[in-house]
Amino acid sequence: MSQKIIPVIMAGGKGTRLWPLSRSSAPKQFIQVAGDRTLFQATLLRVADRTVYEAPVVITNQDFRFLVAEQARDIGMSLSGILLEPVARNTAPAVAAACAYLGERFGDDALLQLLASDHEIDAGDAYMEAIRIARDTALADRIVTFGIAPTEPATGYGYIELGDLLPTGARALRRFVEKPPLEKAEAMLAAGGFSWNSGIFMCRVGLLVSELKRFAPAVLDAAVAAVEKAHRDLDFVRLDPESFGGSPDISIDYAVMEKTENAAVVPSAFAWSDLGSWDAVWKLGAKDEAGNVVLGNATLINAENSLVVSRAGHHLAVQGVRDMAVIASEDAVYVGRLEDSQEVGKLVKRLAAEASTARLTESHPTSYRPWGGFTSLLDGDRFQVNRLFVLPGKRLSLQRHHHRAEHWICVKGVAEVTIGDSVRLVRENESIFIPQGEVHRLHNPGKILLEMVEVQTGAYLGQDDIIRLEDDYGREKA
Structure with missing residues (x-):
């Protein structure tokens, strides 16, 4: 491939369909x-071949900026840019x-590939052949989408009807079909000529800009102003909030793909799933002789065709179930029929509406920060116990608290602790006390x-009782 492809990875979604693991x-x-x-x-690793791809651009919610940077760093992946959406919008503004x-950076002839960050894809030979055909088709001035060969009459996916064969091996795109009822999905599979809509696109930047200008000018104007x-x-590009927030909230399918005459589709045989439900996770998993998929610690008796997932060290004992999902996170358990797993979102909405359960939809007991993170171990009346973990060479902000004191006990590694004007090393099995209101900082000077x-x-023990005086990461709030 002579012209490299610039991956654009969409990583801003806040979906909770895999609750309770997803928050x-x-x-x-x-x-x-x-x-x-x-x-x-996994998405980053699919675009790691520098003979095919440039370093990727990630567009994400500003709340996820450190997750993006840290997870890329963890696998040694350099990024071409991280764009931060100041407010949630649909895919067209992004x-x-x-x-x-x-x-601005590469010119109108740059070739982009738009990817979701939460799909499971087998990036083998069939995938790379689809990329080759898509690239040739995109360079022939088409906006290319990837159509996945359907394996069942799925009702959770949109469909694409295929048109005439093009010289590059792609097909013209005849029409999009919304997520169908079962009877319509079965009829389309029986008729042939339909693919699942993967949501993966490839095209020249200039062509997509011209189509946005033609069909969604308000979206394009807002985006240009935001950039x-x-x-x-730091390493982030913060889009202008007022400009980006003024964009219409619309998907790229509705804004452009369903209107353009320049769309094409590459029928693709690689394995793909949007992992939009626990049922999808079960279908992709390695099954035992009874059809069960077990992830984590579990013992099953008289169980068939079920998904059992255990996190945070819990051991699940499951007996006498069939076609069920049993999912245990650190602080919540979900039990439901696999066939109903598309409806988990309704359950999450109900939990979010109740003050006593809303936090279960928002965050895990383990929260990640650019320096590492913390796990809440125990909450009590006027006390809280956490496990802090700090990456090598990283340090927390210089801070103080108005309403709480803190006791730190080192259980692994060596801590450099600043309290007021003094700096002290705290080693394993040693502890230190930070009085209420005292300026302090925690630093990991070691290599573990x-x-x-x-x-x-x-x-008061809330996270908003953090007064930052200095911060390596440009944060203003906890």
């Missing part, structure tokens, strides 16, 4: 569903902003992960 502050693209990589990391950014008025923050047990005591 609004840690959605499915940033969690390990199966295997030792997150879906976002794509338009990416085009404006790439146009022109953007400012750099630092782990501390933190006991907070006081009248």
Whole structure:
């Protein structure tokens, strides 16, 4: 491939369809569903071949900026840019902003590939052949989408009807079909000539800009202004909030793909899933002789065709179930029929509406920060116990708290602790006390992960009681 492709990875979604593992502050693209990589990391690795791809551009929600940077660093992947959406919008504004950014840096002839960050894809020979055909078709001035050969009459996917064969081996795109009822999906499969809509696109930047200008000018104008008025923050590009927020909230399918005469589709045989439900996870998993998929620690008796997932060390004992999903996170358990797993979102909405359960939809007991993170171990009246983990060479902000004191116990590594004007090393099995209101900082000067047990005591223990005086990461709030 003579002209390299610039991957644009969409990583801003806050979907919770894989609850309780997925939460609004840690959605499915940033969690390990199966295997030792997150879906976002797996997406990065699919575009790691520098003979085919340039370094990727990631567009994400500003709340996820450190997750993106840290997970890319963890696998040694350099990024060409990280664009931060100041407010949630649909895919068309994000794509338009990416085009404006790439146009400035690489010109209108740059070739982009738009990818979701939360899909499971077998990136073998069939995938690379589809990429080759898509590239040739895109260079022939087409906006190319990838159509997945359907394996069942799925109702959770949109469909594409294929048109005439093109010289490059792609097909003209006849029409999009919304997520169909079962009877219509069965009829389309029986008729042939339909593919699942993967949501993966490839085209020249200039062509997509011209089609946005023609069919969605307000989206393009808002995106161009958001990029022109953007400012750099460490390794991030913060899109202008007022400009980006003024964009219509519309998908790229509705804005452009269903209107353009220049669309094409590459019928693709590679294995693909959007992992949009626990049923999809079960279908892709390695099954035992009874059809069960087990991820984590579990013992099953008289169980068939079920998915059992255990996180945070819980051992699940499951007996006498069939076609069920049993999912245990650190602080919640979901049990439901696999055939109903598309409806988990309704359950999450109900949990979010109740004050007593809303936090279960928002964040995990483990929260990640640019320096490492912390796990909440125990909450009590006027006290809280956390496990802190600090990456080698990283340090927390210089800060103080109005309402709480803290006791730190080092359980692994060596900590450099600043309290007021003094700096002290705290080694394994040693502890230190930070009085209420005192300026302090925690630093890991070593080469291994630092782990501390933190006991907070006081009248108020919320994360917003952090007054930052200095910060390596440009943060203003906890």
